Amino acid sequence: MKLNKIMDQKNADAILITNMLNVRYFSGFTGTTGVVLATGEKRYFITDFRYTEQADAQVVPNGFEVVREDRQPLERVAELLKENSVKRLAIEDTSVSLSQFRSFEKNFEGIDFVDLGDIFLRERMIKTPEEIEIIREAARITDEAFAAIKPLIKEGAVEKDLSTELEYQMKKRGADGPSFDIIVASNYRSAMPHGVASEKKLESEGFVKFDFGCFYKGYASDMTRTIYLGSNPTEKHLEVYNTVREAQELAVKSVKAGVTTRELDRIAREYIEGKGYGEYFAHGLGHGIGLQIHEYPGVSFKAEEIVLEENMVITIEPGIYLEGFGGVRIEDDIVVKRDGYEILNGTTKDLVKL
Amino acid sequence: MKLNKIMDQKNADAILITNMLNVRYFSGFTGTTGVVLATGEKRYFITDFRYTEQADAQVVPNGFEVVREDRQPLERVAELLKENSVKRLAIEDTSVSLSQFRSFEKNFEGIDFVDLGDIFLRERMIKTPEEIEIIREAARITDEAFAAIKPLIKEGAVEKDLSTELEYQMKKRGADGPSFDIIVASNYRSAMPHGVASEKKLESEGFVKFDFGCFYKGYASDMTRTIYLGSNPTEKHLEVYNTVREAQELAVKSVKAGVTTRELDRIAREYIEGKGYGEYFAHGLGHGIGLQIHEYPGVSFKAEEIVLEENMVITIEPGIYLEGFGGVRIEDDIVVKRDGYEILNGTTKDLVKL
Numbered sequence A, B: 001m002k003l004n005k006i007m008d009q010k011n012a013d014a015i016l017i018t019n020m021l022n023v024r025y026f027s028g029f030t031g032t033t034g035v036v037l038a039t040g041e042k043r044y045f046i047t048d049f050r051y052t053e054q055a056d057a058q059v060v061p062n063g064f065e066v067v068r069e070d071r072q073p074l075e076r077v078a079e080l081l082k083e084n085s086v087k088r089l090a091i092e093d094t095s096v097s098l099s100q101f102r103s104f105e106k107n108f109e110g111i112d113f114v115d116l117g118d119i120f121l122r123e124r125m126i127k128t129p130e131e132i133e134i135i136r137e138a139a140r141i142t143d144e145a146f147a148a149i150k151p152l153i154k155e156g157a158v159e160k161d162l163s164t165e166l167e168y169q170m171k172k173r174g175a176d177g178p179s180f181d182i183i184v185a186s187n188y189r190s191a192m193p194h195g196v197a198s199e200k201k202l203e204s205e206g207f208v209k210f211d212f213g214c215f216y217k218g219y220a221s222d223m224t225r226t227i228y229l230g231s232n233p234t235e236k237h238l239e240v241y242n243t244v245r246e247a248q249e250l251a252v253k254s255v256k257a258g259v260t261t262r263e264l265d266r267i268a269r270e271y272i273e274g275k276g277y278g279e280y281f282a283h284g285l286g287h288g289i290g291l292q293i294h295e296y297p298g299v300s301f302k303a304e305e306i307v308l309e310e311n312m313v314i315t316i317e318p319g320i321y322l323e324g325f326g327g328v329r330i331e332d333d334i335v336v337k338r339d340g341y342e343i344l345n346g347t348t349k350d351l352v353k354l
Helices: A002-010 A020-027 A052-058 A073-083 A098-107 A119-124 A129-152 A159-172 A187-191 A235-253 A261-274 B002-010 B020-027 B052-058 B073-083 B098-107 B119-124 B129-152 B159-172 B187-191 B235-253 B261-274
Strands: A014-017 A035-039 A043-047 A065-068 A088-091 A112-115 A183-186 A206-212 A214-216 A223-229 A286-288 A295-299 A313-316 A319-322 A326-329 A332-336 A341-343 B014-017 B035-039 B043-047 B065-068 B088-091 B112-115 B183-186 B206-212 B214-216 B223-229 B286-288 B295-299 B313-316 B319-322 B326-329 B332-336 B341-343
Touching (some): A002 A014, A002 A088, A002 A119, A014 A020, A020 A035, A020 A119, A035 A073, A043 A073, A052 A065, A073 A098, A098 A112, A098 B098, A119 A295, A129 A159, A129 A214, A129 A223, A129 A313, A129 A332, A159 A183, A159 A206, A159 B159, A187 A206, A187 A319, A187 A326, A223 A235, A235 A261, A235 A313, A235 A319, A235 A326, A235 A332, A235 A341, A261 A295, A261 A313, B002 B014, B002 B035, B002 B119, B014 B020, B020 B119, B035 B073, B043 B052, B052 B065, B073 B098, B098 B112, B119 B295, B129 B159, B129 B206, B129 B214, B129 B223, B129 B332, B159 B183, B183 B187, B187 B206, B223 B235, B223 B326, B235 B261, B235 B326, B235 B332, B235 B341, B261 B295, B261 B313, B295 B313
Parallel strands (some): A014 A088, A043 A065, A088 A112, B014 B088, B043 B065, B088 B112
Antiparallel strands (some): A014 A035, A183 A206, A286 A295, A286 A313, A319 A326, A332 A341, B014 B035, B035 B043, B183 B206, B206 B223, B286 B295, B286 B313, B313 B332
């Protein structure tokens, strides 16, 4: 139904889907080779002999017809376009390569092409209950992995070793893998917003920032926690930490359908500005998560303003980064509800001293 | 120099490189954001404030000028094109998306575009000594990880758990991560050429096939070993194993500069056919490895015939797959030498019974 709505919007007779994330989203197919062709009436899934069995199991229940083509999938698509008298075909211009497009032009004679732009990203913003359940599980795995490596967080530990252990603990709990390069950033490195784990060793006193997540059944989780290693945080450490935490919770508590992404960003940002740290929070407040680690909506003063809708899943992750001193970021995955929010992460946001 | 040669071949005044693997290959930059513009005289590396420090360290020694542009990299490229009177610009049509291309057309007025096709893949076929040294290390990590998990390979072990342990052991030894989804396929599943590790448990008797590798400093390794779990392999198990092993070693011993990819494939295939298993070896013999897990040359009866040159790095991986019974594949990474070959893997190819 979604695809027919999009055909109407784009005034197209059919949609060709070749990006595997979108193939998965619309057909349910989780393998690596296959193409979706949707017309007003029909849903075709074209794949080769290696995947027909998997396709029968995954896409037929979603109303797709499996078309086996071992040699020339594009020629087969061309035949289907003819059979269905397709004149205007919508394509994924943001992922189709120029050379792929040239082979479309060569194979699909007499067809006019229409760009889909970011319309699939907009569709994917609002999750189904099944998608939310998977993301909830991905967040749970993330929480558990963090708890499992706590005993290893101590002076002398190498950042990279901690990231290796986090990844291992996530995989042991069923994750497909990390959802991005894991950030473990200690002391001065914690002031880098994206300090991917390095060979640096943890010192006796200071912040250690962990930003990580996993893919589980294709969906991403994303959590940040900053701990204090040692027993003597300065007043400034506490002030910075508490400011970020307050800002994060203020923003989380403001989440509900009808609020806009920029309003959320502003709530956290104004709080941090009020404490005098505004210039040290240079990035956006968060982003959507789903089949990709960064999806729509961007929750940022820099991104398009989008009105939150029920069942969007976003991150809320303000931070303060003081060069030479250290930095703090706290991040949760949040489901937008009609009248509020659900936090998917269970890990404490109290300042943990280890 | 390579880039100037390509400009000549393509009759272009300049080359724009946006695919990050090729950016890395030609400039040395290992970060995530940056664009290379090469003209006959100049090498520009355009990036934003986050990466200028890294770029200074990585690309300047390779003769590149770092151009910082925080907002509109394409507008900056357009200026550079004008300054250098570029008329014909070569682009990576196989990785540039249609929408990227449209923004090139919009930003780069009066420029004619030339497709690079697969020319970078052809350049990347022949490795430098430095690249080979990195791949050698990646192969060593792969060997060591396999040795480390040997004690876990026993009846009742879950395939997925073994793949998790392999990945963990590779990361602990400095790998960036696995170079593809790890295959652990036991008993009937070993007859699937690409049986990614599943929830299946290892049985008391039968083949277990491991196909895995890592990325290390950006470069891939790729090794397959098949072991026999249990103590009572049948005659058929031994015959299948020995046939694959003989075929693999025959092909490896034939590797040297001047031999073609199809000749190698034929040597292994004819041996297997002679033993009556020809129809059960349906895939190609191997492929190049490098910044990607599958690079040129394809070493296969199906792929373009390419004459091997010194310092190509290829895999040799014949297999026999008998549905319902099991399958065997043995794979090494091989450096092509002027008069022979170097095997990068040290793991035994004797039939290991565990």
